[in-house]
Amino acid sequence: MKEGLRERTRRAVRAELAEVAIGLFARQGFDDTTVEDIARAAGMTKRSFFRYFPTKEDVVFDGVDLTGEKVVADIAARPAEEDPWDSLHHVLRAWQEEIHASxxxxxxxxxxxxTPALVGRLHQRRTEWRRRVSDALQGRLGVDIDAYTADLLTNAATAVLDAVSSQWVRTNGHANRSALLEQGFIQVHVNRNLRQA
Amino acid sequence: MKEGLRERTRRAVRAELAEVAIGLFARQGFDDTTVEDIARAAGMTKRSFFRYFPTKEDVVFDGVDLTGEKVVADIAARPAEEDPWDSLHHVLRAWQEEIHASxxxxxxxxxxxxTPALVGRLHQRRTEWRRRVSDALQGRLGVDIDAYTADLLTNAATAVLDAVSSQWVRTNGHANRSALLEQGFIQVHVNRNLRQA
DNA sequence: GACTATAGTGTCACCAGGTGACACATAGGC
DNA sequence: GCCTATGTGTCACCTGGTGACACTATAGTC
Known part of the structure; x- marks a missing residue:
């Protein structure tokens, strides 16, 4: 683990940058905060800011990243005979519980x-992620899921996730996210494909 | 109808601008086409382009607009005793059939x-639209739907819509959109809220 | 402990998307 | 024919983002 120090400082700078940025955004809004503002507040140049984050939007998603590389892997690892909707339920429940509701x-x-721009960016990321999950669902051995059904399943799963998130925010964080997720996955149900019928 | 001429020319210019833009995008890609390019190709200034479209992205959505003000109204007009999932099914089926698959x-x-930027913008618009649909669902008189369930319903409905759209593109437009929608709304099912149980 | 490759930094110049202000023309309503 | 909207070009400007270059500090090597 020799690569520690350099990478550690890098991550530390990233984290502080994110913290400073979020603080400014909270106070004066996303659009009214320039990258220069953030950079100067963190003691660096605009140019250097972009060496840590590809875009101004991305600094926001540093903590709340929904990429979930692990989710993709977990989906692929579920038993092939399990109902895919149950697989999603299982994996996403575990995943959500790891995010402590701070x-x-x-x-x-x-x-x-x-912030509209952030909504866009979030969904943009999520779209990429969904395609990977969808592929993972289809990729399980001995499964007869067609692409359309796989999309249906993943889209529906994120539909639940979004609703949970909205409700959680709506209740100022008082709602029980786990309970909401359970309820959502029961209220919404997606069947395996009915093709052969 | 005195306001005709002025508005008609305006819409005509808009349409041509969109057509020119789409053409350029198709040939050289979205990112490699500047607003100046579009404007000059349509015989006007960059500044004037922005008097017709608020952003470069929006010119793309001129034809494929998913705003559907009509959808919101139709939802609100459905009988309150109807199962909300069926309401969505009914309204969206009608709505989709109006879009001829050119x-x-x-x-x-x-x-x-x-184009990532366009994906983002699309979902950004759709998010606003979903909130309005969700509100419409809750707004029906004498209905006991809570906000969470309403979100669940609308999110799931757009999940189906997205899957249909993806599959349609995937099959180069050969798939039967109506049939996919029907199948989707049957495979996915969202129950009324289970609160009182 | 000095030495060199390399990561990180500031500076500068630049591009593209957008916006505000102003002056000018053109077309509509009277 | 006049007055007033409305549309247009021009110009100046801001901000997000990138490429190039020179400089500094550090990590690993001897």
Whole structure:
């Protein structure tokens, strides 16, 4: 683990940059905060900011990343005979429980919700992620899921996730996310494909 | 109808601008086409382009607009005792059939799919639209739907819509959109809220 | 402990998407 | 024919983002 120091400082700078940025966004809004503002507040140049984050939007998603590389892997690892909807339920339940519901996360979600540009970026990321999940669902051995059904399943799963998130924000973080997720996955149900019928 | 002429020319210019833009995007890609390019190709200034479209992205959505003000109204007009999932099914079926599946629409969807910025913008618009649909669902008189369930319903409905759209593009427009929609709304099912149980 | 490759930084120049302000023309309503 | 909207070009400007270059500090090597 020799590569520690350099990477550690890098991550530390990233984290502080994100913290400073979120703070400024919360106070004066996303659009009224320039990258220069953030950079100067963190003691660096605009140019250097972009060496840590590809875009101004991405600094927001540093903590609340929904990429979930692990989710993709977990889906693929589920038994092939399991109902795919149950697989999604199982994996996403586990995944959600790992995200501790801090005040910070709540504030970030609120910020995203209030900023069109961030909403767009979030869904853009999620779209890429969904395609990977969808592929993972189809990729399980000995499964006869067609692409359309796989999309249906993943889209529906994120539909639940979104509703949970909205409700959680709506209740100022008082709602029980796990309970909401359970309820959602029961209220919404997606059948395996009915092709052969 | 005195306001005709002025508005008609305006819409005509808009339409031509959109056509020119789509053409350029198709040939050289969205990112490699500047607003100046579009404007000059349509015989006007960059500044004037922005008097017709708020952003470069929006010119793409001129034809494929998913805003559907009509959908919101139709939802609200459905009988309150109808199962909300069936209401969505009914309204969206009618809505989709109005969009004739032209080659142009297909090309546009492909363009969107291939351009991250457009994906973001699309979902951004759709998010706003969903909130309005969700409100409409809750707004029906004498209905006991809570906000969470309403979100669940609308999110799931757009999940179906997205899957249909993806599959349609995937099959180069050969798939039967109506049939996919029917299948989707049957495979996915969202129950009324189970609160009182 | 000095030495060199390399990561990180500032500076500068530049491009593209957008916006505000102003002056000018053109077309509509009277 | 006059007055007033409305549309247009021009110009100046801001912000997000990128490429190039020179400089500095550090990590690993001897």
């Amino acid at each position: 005040e910070q996360v709540l504030a970030t979600l609120r910020l995203i919700e209030a | 080659e142009q629409v297909l090309a546009t969807l492909r363009l969107i799919e291939a």
